[in-house]
Amino acid sequence: MAKKKPFKKDAPKPPVATIPEILSEPPAETSPETAAPSPAVSRRDFLGRAGVAAAALCGATAALGLVRGAASNTADRARIPVEVGNLVDFRVNTITFIKDENLFIVRDETGIGALSAECTHLGCTVRRVEDGFACPCHGATFDSTGAVVSGPARRALPWHPLQIRADGQLAVALFESSTEYGPRPIALPPSEVL
Amino acid sequence: MSRGFIAHLHPPEVSADTLRFRTTFGLGLTLIVLFLVTAVTGLFLMLYYVPSPAEARGTILDLEHAVTFGGFLRALHRIAGHAMVLVSLLHLLRVWLKGAFIGRALNWWVGLGLFLTTLGLAFTGYLLPWDQLSYWAVTVSANLADHVPLAGGALKRLLLGDTEVGGAALARFYALHTAVLPAAVVFLTGFHLFRLRRDGGLARANAVTETVPVSPHLLLREATLAVFVLLLLCIAAMRIPAPVGGPPDIHHPSDPEKTPWYFLFLQEMVSYSTPVGAFVFPMLLVALLVVSPLFDTNAAHRGRWCGEINEKRAFIFALLIGAVAFVTAEISFHTAAAVAFLKSASPLLRDLLNPATLMMLVALAAGATFSGRAKSRRAFFLATLTVLLVAVTGFTLMGACRGPGWVFYFPWEASHVP
Numbered sequence: 349m350a351k352k353k354p355f356k357k358d359a360p361k362p363p364v365a366t367i368p369e370i371l372s373e374p375p376a377e378t379s380p381e382t383a384a385p386s387p388a389v390s391r392r393d394f395l396g397r398a399g400v401a402a403a404a405l406c407g408a409t410a411a412l413g414l415v416r417g418a419a420s421n422t423a424d425r426a427r428i429p430v431e432v433g434n435l436v437d438f439r440v441n442t443i444t445f446i447k448d449e450n451l452f453i454v455r456d457e458t459g460i461g462a463l464s465a466e467c468t469h470l471g472c473t474v475r476r477v478e479d480g481f482a483c484p485c486h487g488a489t490f491d492s493t494g495a496v497v498s499g500p501a502r503r504a505l506p507w508h509p510l511q512i513r514a515d516g517q518l519a520v521a522l523f524e525s526s527t528e529y530g531p532r533p534i535a536l537p538p539s540e541v542l
Numbered sequence: 543m544s545r546g547f548i549a550h551l552h553p554p555e556v557s558a559d560t561l562r563f564r565t566t567f568g569l570g571l572t573l574i575v576l577f578l579v580t581a582v583t584g585l586f587l588m589l590y591y592v593p594s595p596a597e598a599r600g601t602i603l604d605l606e607h608a609v610t611f612g613g614f615l616r617a618l619h620r621i622a623g624h625a626m627v628l629v630s631l632l633h634l635l636r637v638w639l640k641g642a643f644i645g646r647a648l649n650w651w652v653g654l655g656l657f658l659t660t661l662g663l664a665f666t667g668y669l670l671p672w673d674q675l676s677y678w679a680v681t682v683s684a685n686l687a688d689h690v691p692l693a694g695g696a697l698k699r700l701l702l703g704d705t706e707v708g709g710a711a712l713a714r715f716y717a718l719h720t721a722v723l724p725a726a727v728v729f730l731t732g733f734h735l736f737r738l739r740r741d742g743g744l745a746r747a748n749a750v751t752e753t754v755p756v757s758p759h760l761l762l763r764e765a766t767l768a769v770f771v772l773l774l775l776c777i778a779a780m781r782i783p784a785p786v787g788g789p790p791d792i793h794h795p796s797d798p799e800k801t802p803w804y805f806l807f808l809q810e811m812v813s814y815s816t817p818v819g820a821f822v823f824p825m826l827l828v829a830l831l832v833v834s835p836l837f838d839t840n841a842a843h844r845g846r847w848c849g850e851i852n853e854k855r856a857f858i859f860a861l862l863i864g865a866v867a868f869v870t871a872e873i874s875f876h877t878a879a880a881v882a883f884l885k886s887a888s889p890l891l892r893d894l895l896n897p898a899t900l901m902m903l904v905a906l907a908a909g910a911t912f913s914g915r916a917k918s919r920r921a922f923f924l925a926t927l928t929v930l931l932v933a934v935t936g937f938t939l940m941g942a943c944r945g946p947g948w949v950f951y952f953p954w955e956a957s958h959v960p
Contacts (some may be wrong), residue, residue: 404878418700419700420704447793471681471682474797484946486809497885502889
């Protein structure tokens, strides 16, 4: 026969204080054995650390905000082609420096093109020399098609796309470029050659 | 006097043998005097200078010609600034060669930070007049920042404050030169002196035998040196006026457009290869300096010039090897055969085959050889850094001899723009 489980009602009851007793007695000291076990981090330490973490988070956010603010919002120059003159202003077999746009208009028998004058090494403006271009800052030299001859530049001077409008005005797209050197980007029909 | 503020900055007593001039050559104190001179003269210049591209050069001309003592104070500011770069380099060399950094890593790093901040102050300073040199130096350095992988574009925008060189860049460099970097110097110097006292004062080879009270022994020596340095500065400022460069021609850099002497080595190296010259070589130099106190830890070498006989040998040989290697590298790089070969070589090869890479390899080889022989880490750092510093000196001299078209002229060959 199964052992009878003691019925709960028969289990010895713990002493229960009556309500008058509860109200009249002073609150009992919680003995250490019955209190909750002491935590690894005290409440004080936890709050302190949480405060430091919150302050650190605020500081990091503020620093990020400052850095973002330091990166200016000035827009890039509008990417519309700039006009650099009329076709009739540039004679055949000439190289003309357009100061304000930092480029050379190169025209020969085969066509006309816009070559950037910004040295591909570290950005100084190159100057025209006998058989090409040379940069005074660190001695980079290029030939008349913009290809690198010697010095520290590693990329050829880029050509900017050049449009000839109906009235002969030349428009250069400054923010597009290619480094292919040789044939000009725009070839003129033979009747247009001066 | 013995309880004043200056005395308070010092310990009550110092060891008698560190009072000798040859212990430190007074370089640290000289730097403090130089910084104070640049700060005071700088404050005066700020009363007249306007940080705008249109007006900056005009205010500089006013200072030079119209303001009472303007020319003198401007010259003083410039000479003290140049001197500060030179003396901080000498101070670094003294601390490094004497092994005074051994066991004092934190203070060494603070000192390196101060050196780089000084270079930053010098750089931002010559951008302010907004003359030819200023304009093109900003252009080149912003494009150098652009070469940093990944963050380059953002870094360039941060430096320039815009997409192009202009007033925004000038404003930023003005803020750096007059506020941010001087504050960094003050803070770092204070910490540097605090650490010096905490680490036990000036590095000594032998145990302390005799101490003397700081006041008057040390304070009197410091005051004498300070007065002497001030006198030299004032005489130099009266004899050497600060130049005013021409107005910036934003369409044409001058031919040649040369940096001041302390960056000539960078300009020379960058004319061979940007990644090696502007990044790999300087980073190797700085990295070796930074890690020295972590590996070079033999306390027996602290306070001695170059350590013991093996290390002294390593240093002398490294000097000789460095000089020979540099001359060989430069001559072979400029022979017709080398020039022809490099013309047709790929960009990668052209970045790798140049005197700067060669000197780095020689430095590391020298370091490995001498440290192996002497069985000493100090010998490694002495040899490697000595060869690199010989290379830096060599590149500075090369850069000084470059003329129009960045062509090399021997000093006796042609009178060219310095």
